[in-house]
Amino acid sequence: MTGNSPEPIQIQGPVCPIPHHSTETIVIGHGSGGQMSHDLIRNTFLKKLGNRYLLQGNDAAKISFQNSKNGQYAISTDSHVVSPLFFPGGDIGRLAVSGTVNDVAMLGAEPSYLTAGFILEEGFSIHLLTQIIDSMAKTCQEADICIVAGDTKVVEKGKADGVYINTTGFGLIPPGREVGGQFAKPGDAVILSGTLGDHAIAVLQARGHLGFDSKIKSDVAPLNKMIKPLLESIPQVHTLRDPTRGGLATSLKEIACQSQVSMLIEETAIPIKPDVQMACEMLGFDPLYMANEGKVVIILPERFAVSALKILRTSEFGIHAMRIGVVLKDEPGEVHLRTTYGTTRIVDMLSGEILPRIC
Amino acid sequence: MTEIEALELLSNYRDAKLVKGVVSKLHQQITRPWSLMEICGGQTHAIMKYGLDQLLPNEIELIHGPGCPVCVTALELIDQALWIAQQPNVIFTSFGDMLRVPGSQGDLFAVKAAGGQVRVVYSPLDAVKLAQENPDQQVVFFAIGFETTAPANAMAVIQADKLNLDNFSILPANVLVPPAMHAILSSPDNCIQGFLAAGHVCTVMGYWEYLPITERYKTPITVTGFEPLDLVNGILRTVTMLEEGRCQVENAYSRAVTCAGNKVAQKLIKQVFIPVNRNWRGIGTIPKSGYGLRDEFHHFDATVRFDTGKIKRSESSICIAGQVLQGLKKPFDCPAFGSSCTPQSPLGAPMVSSEGACAAYYRFGRK
Structure with missing residues (x-):
């Protein structure tokens, strides 16, 4: 078919659609837990209701x-x-x-x-x-x-x-305990209590959106019984965050911004169940952005990382806990991910609703 | 194949040792600069996601091609989609990516927020099912994509025809790769010396269509897959051809692609569609570069069923999507990149889809 069209194509100049900012109506992406949710909270809620408690950002x-x-x-x-x-x-x-x-x-x-x-x-x-x-x-x-x-x-x-x-x-x-998104320090270790994306994929499956059967179950669970012994043994824990909507990527980015630190995460250390990985591959989703309801990110001084992992792994909700990265000083607010190939890329917040790709 | 087996297969194509082995061969072989274009947005995304560009010799410049169907779908088609989706008693169905692409006035998300029935489907056959379940509603499917999605789109029309559904139609928007390659190579600004052809498209169409392109423009083409090992292999084989002065079509994705392609799928496409001229966003009209419905399926064409003739369109000229889509500029050359243009408020389509070059650059931090 190309052989029949020898004329060079006249390529038109640069084009661009008029931007659409969705500032006038609520769209579904405002509930994604990512950047759009943050913008809505900052521009609409905090503007009028902001106070020192809300501004803690935890x-x-x-x-x-x-x-x-x-x-x-x-x-x-x-x-x-x-x-x-x-x-x-x-x-x-x-x-x-x-x-x-x-x-x-x-x-x-x-x-x-x-x-x-x-x-x-x-x-x-x-x-x-x-x-x-x-x-x-x-x-x-x-x-x-x-x-x-x-x-x-x-x-x-x-x-x-x-x-x-x-x-x-x-x-x-309890008196003396200081845990929050603003306390991560350069040199800290980043621990993840288990596998990513189980909840999101289980819900998609229940909606009939996967198009195939899987045995994935949501990880939804109360984590206080797992966290209590951890904090009692290691009161030096700086930050805890449950990576729910927006996923691990959004949580890490939030902490990096709150604490004005950066992070380097090792892709190979992040635990993901094979069937969740497969479902993500097929739908074009990134497990880093998938919602979890029974996982926690723990940031604490490196010297306590090994004993923290030991404590977490005694809980049924922390069996797959892994040390996934480190907190750094340079480029505050940035989260980097080191791939299997030793290359690095920036991890950003989820921008709007997660959309399955076309092909 | 079980999920575990499938993953093991995938992990072989992501093996760091194997990838690095190919990359080191590339470093040994290359003697001078080469500009290669990966056609498909899926390939651009994988290159950025795995940081493969950081492993390549400095001599290689990767130019990101127009192979993102979301990015190149013409504004008038998006405006038609928005208009149809706003009509009463219409369920407008689309793949998810398309919902955030801005038309002249808003996007499909905004239509949904305003009460329009916009639904994400994972297959065009789901839209046919919706039409069966909702006989009082008109169900319209936005049939976008390259040759890869065309067989399923054709199948949906055939199904609807068999079921005598008079409440199902498609907005035909499929685009074709070879005419776009022709357009790029014949442009006076062209600087591309070799192509990585899109593996998924070739799975359906084979690669016989590329033989005349290679011959005419003296440009080697390698059919390339989407995993890291596939990509570095595709690059190595293209560079090897360039270094040796050979202009051929090679297949580096033979586990999925044959020269003839999937004949059953091609027959299905031919039965329903006919090549038509199509406008590509940022590139312009390319002759016979899209699929329209054949006369016998004319009544399934949403532009016929709904009077979409009077829709006005308007594009401003802030962003450089056109040049990015042709590989003339990189996303970071755009003054709006990362500042006024981000994935949550895209100025141009390449920032919308995860396969768009701008979104890939933004997400994976290329500056």
């Missing part, structure tokens, strides 16, 4: 009361809107308890109390609701936490997707 806020001798408290809130409500390895109930327990634990706090608010859609099955509540009860027991206040609202059919759950968690930060 998964939970550290608060204190006058005359309190017991130390400080961590408080965090999270709304859960997962679809479908039940997926391999978990459900919205387990997610709603674990997500908030983990956010509170990320400040080094010991979560004790939860509140739960339910938005129920007219017509939703009470049988399914009971299953969700059962799952919440079991997860609360597992995390040794109780729900001390709650609320239910019902909206008309079509105004919600079955059930949404908001939970708020509250916990004590």
Whole structure:
């Protein structure tokens, strides 16, 4: 066919579409946990509501009361809107308890109390609701936490997707404990508690989006029981962060910016299950950006890395824990990844919603 | 093949020792500078992701080709898609990448946010299924992609025809690689001395179409895959041909590609589609470089079913996507790169798709 068109092509000048910034309406990418979510929070919420607690920029806020001798408290809130409500390895109930327990634990706090608010859609099955509540009860027991206040609202059919759950968690930060995204220091080791992407791929599978069968289960779990002995043995831990929406890449980038440090991550050290890796290969996803609901990034002085790994690996949620990299001083805010070939590339935040590629 | 076996196969093609072995041969062989173009955006992405460009001899300049279907889909097609998606009783389906590509006014995400029924599908056959399940709605599939997606797009039309679905149509937007290579090589600004042909396209089409291109433009072509070992092998074989003064088509992706290609898939394409002139974003109209529907499937053409003739389009001239897509400039040559143009607010299509050259440069930190 090329043989029939000998005329040279007249190539037109540079072109460009008019930019579209999505600043007027909410689009799905605003909920991705990546750069768009950050921009929305900074430009819309913090502008009016910003205060020293919100500006801490951690998964939970550290608060204190006058005359309190017991130390400080961590408080965090999270709304859960997962679809479908039940997926391999978990459900919205387990997610709603674990997500908030983990956010509170990320400040080094010991979560004790939860509140739960339910938005129920007219017509939703009470049988399914009971299953969700059962799952919440079991997860609360597992995390040794109780729900001390709650609320239910019902909206008309079509105004919600079955059930949404908001939970708020509250916990004590033992005196002397200083854990947060702003405390990572050059020379620290970066540890990841287990494999990446299990939750995201399990949910995609439950939505029927994989187009093939897999045995991947969500990692959704409360991590406070794993973190407690770690912090008791190694109070020198600087940072904890659960790489949920936006994945490991977004979490590391956030910490690098908060602490004004850089990081070098070893690609070969990052644990990924073969079937998750395969699903990502097929769909064109990068496991570094896939959501996790039962993983934690731990940053601590290098000399404690080996014993931290030992402690983590005694927990069923930390069996695959690995030391994945190091914190550095140069180029604050940057995260670099060293590939198998010894080459390096920059790791950036997730920009919008993860999109499967075309071919 | 189980997932584990598939991964083992993949890991062989990512083996660092093997890759470094090929790279060291390349260092030994090369005697002077060569400019090579990798056609496919998937190859650009892999080169950046694995940092393979850092391993190559300085003499090699890789120029990133127009092989990202999202990037080269013409603005008028995107505007048509946006317009159709906004019509009542329409479910507009597309591969995910396409949702964020800006048209003259907004993108498909914005149409979705405003209440339009825009859905991501993973296969055009899913769109046919949607049409069956929603007889009261018009289901439209945005049929983009290179020759790689054409067989599945053709299959969707054939299925819909068999099922007598009068509520399914496609917006035909497939583009073809060989005419684009012809356009690039015949451009007076052309500086490309060798090509890595897109392995996936060749899986379907074979590489017989490249023989006349090599002959006419005296440019060697190597059919190349997407894994690190495939890529460095493709580069080595192209450089070897250049160094030896040979102009041939070589196949460095023989585990998937034959000269004749997949004849069943080609027959399917021929049954449904016919080559038509197509406008490429940033390049212009290339003769017979796209697939339109044959007359007998005319009624499945969304531009016929919906009156898309009056849609106005407008492009500004801020970014240099056109030159990037032709390999005349690198993404970082653009004043907007990384500042006013980022993946979350792209000025040009190459910043949108993960296969776009600008997005690959941005994401993997090339400055």
